[in-house]
Amino acid sequence: MPGGRLTQQERQQIATGLADGLAYAEIGRRLDRPTSTITREVMRNGGPAGYRPELAQRATEQRAHRRRRSARQAKAAPDAYGRDPEAVREYEETLTTVFIASGTPRMMARVMACLTLSDSGSLTAAELAERLEVSPASVSKAIAFLESQDLVRRFREEGGRRERYGFDEDIWYQSMVASARSTAQVAETSRQGVAVLGRGTPAAVRLENAARFLDFVAETMLRASEQAREVLHANPATAPDGAAGPRPDRG
Template sequence: MVRRASSREADHAQQVSSHRARRRKPARPAEPTTDEQPTEVVRGFVDQFATLLAATGLPRMTSRVFVCLLTADADGLTAADLVRRLRVSPASVSKSIGYLETMELVVRQPGSGGRRERYVIDDDAWLRAWQADTGAHADIATAAQRGIEILGTETTAGARLGTMGQFFARLSEQMSGSSLTETAVYDALTVLAALVHADRPLTLGILATALDWPRDRATAALDAIQRQPALADPLALRTVGPQTYTLTTRPDRLSPAQREALDQ
C-alpha cells in the first residue's frame, strides 16, 4: 500500500510539474550586442582627445561622449553602450547626446529588429560645423560694423570694433573658400597669376585666349575670385570696364594714413 501510494503521488507530482512548465512563458532571449569594451589605450585616447575639445568650450562630458562615438564602429553605439564604455550615469549620456544633436554632430538611427536606437557621427557633421562657424564669424563682423556706425570711427571703441570686424570678415572669407572645388581654386589662382604677370587690365576675351581656356572657364574663375576675395589676399580683383579686370591692393590691408605715406 505504501509503495502504491508513493507511486501515485510521484505520478501526480510529475503531471503538476509538466502542467506548470507548459504554462510558464518561455524566457526572452538576451538582447544581442556588438559593443566591445575599448582597450586601455583607446580609453586614454578618448580622455586625451576629450580634454582638447573641452578646452575649446565643449562641455567635458559631452566631449567624452563625442570622442567615444568618434572611435566607435560604423553602426554607432546605444546609450547603454556609452554608459558602459564611459562608466557614467545614463542621465549624463542623455544630456550630452541632446547637446550634440542640437549642434547636429550626432544623429539617431533605429536599431535593427526593434532594438534600441543607436547614435552615430554623421558624415556631414564636419561640413555643418564649418559652415556654422563661418556664419558666426560673418555675423560678428556685421555686428562690429553696426557698432562702428553707432559709436563713430573717431572713437577708441569704434577703432577697436573696426579691427575686430576686419579680422572676423577675413576669417569668414577664408573659411567660406572651402566650398570651392580644388579645380575652381586652381583656376582662380591661375587667373590671378595672369593678371599679376600682365601688370595691366585684361578683358575676358584676352584672358581666355592667353590661357587657352573656353570663355566660360575664365568666367567661372573670375566669379570664384569675386565670391571668395580671400583667394586674392592681399590683392583684390577690380573691374575697370566691361568684362575688363585688373588687380589692386585690398582696401583693408592698409590704413588711409599708410596709403598716404606710401604715395609721397
C-alpha cells in the same frame, strides 16, 4: 617620479601652483613633469578654476579600477582588429582632454570621444552608458547638448525601435559652416556699431577693424570647408602618399 602616475602630493602642488597663477609649463618644471601631463591632469579634473587635488586623486583611482575591469573584459572579448585595449583607452582619454580644452563640457567630451572611436560609427544610449560607466541620465543630457550643437546625429535602427547616436560624414563640415556663420554674425554686429559710435572715433575704428578681420576669417573658413569637404568622404588608404585630400596653402 617622472613618467609615473601623479602622486597626491604632486596634485597638491599643482593646486598650489594654479592658486598662485603659475602657467602649466612652470608647474611642470617644478614637478619635473611634461607640460602635457599637467594640462591633461587639470583639464580632466575640473579645469584651472575647479581643480581639487583630493577629487582628482579619487577620480584617478576610479579610472584605474575601471581599466583593470575593462582589461579583464578585453581578455574575454579580444579586439576585432587586434588593437591594444590599454593603448586605445589612453588615446580616448587624450582625445577627451583635447575636446575639453576646446570648450566642450567634460561629459559631452567623453561621449564625443567614445563615438569617434567606435568602429560602428554609432552607439545606443545603453551602450554609451555601459562603455563610459555613467548613468543613462548623464548620457541623455550629453546627447541633448551635442545634438543642439549639431555634433551628433540620431539614427533609428533598421527594423528596430532603438535609437542610435553617432556621426555622419558631413558633421564636421556642418560644424565648420555653423562656426563661420557665427563669426560672420559677430562681424556684422561690429560693423553696425561703427555708425552708433561715430566713424573715426577710437571705439568705432576698433569695431571696424574687428569686422574686417572677422569677415576675412569667416569667408576663409567657408571657402576652405567647401574645398576640403571631399576629404570627409575619401578613403585615406587609396590616396597616394597618404594624402587624402587638399592641403592648406602654406605659400
